[in-house]
Amino acid sequence: MDKPHKKLEAWQQAIKLPITIYQTTDTFPKEHRYALTDQIRRATLSIASNIAEGAARQTKKEFTNYLHIAQASRSELDTQLEIALQLNLLPQQQWTDLDKRMNPIDKLLSGLLKYLKSEKTTSSYPSPLAPHQ
Numbered sequence: 001m002d003k004p005h006k007k008l009e010a011w012q013q014a015i016k017l018p019i020t021i022y023q024t025t026d027t028f029p030k031e032h033r034y035a036l037t038d039q040i041r042r043a044t045l046s047i048a049s050n051i052a053e054g055a056a057r058q059t060k061k062e063f064t065n066y067l068h069i070a071q072a073s074r075s076e077l078d079t080q081l082e083i084a085l086q087l088n089l090l091p092q093q094q095w096t097d098l099d100k101r102m103n104p105i106d107k108l109l110s111g112l113l114k115y116l117k118s119e120k121t122t123s124s125y126p127s128p129l130a131p132h133q
Helices: 010-013 017-025 030-055 060-087 091-116
Strands: none
Touching: 010 030, 010 060, 010 091, 017 030, 017 091, 030 060, 060 091
């Protein structure tokens, strides 16, 4: 079975982020384990998961909705990492590095949404969604 989300560069970038996030949050004190740490981890997993779920939907409208949810999860993650920074759980340089990793995902999601809104888009999500090879 061909999995359409695996062709999307936004998904390919988003699927790498949880590894870094998990490594980062492993250093957080244990008292933050069931609050901030878990929230951060859920948000990062939600980004790639919603891209994948949306790509598997039957209509452009549904796909667009899931991409908006992925963007919202990205914003949630940004907020939670900012809180971790302000609580001194996350060093400034590490926050900056994570932000640099998340920015391309933002741009790819925005570009994908713009593409889906264009008149040219069909329900088959043609090759412009795939990364350049």
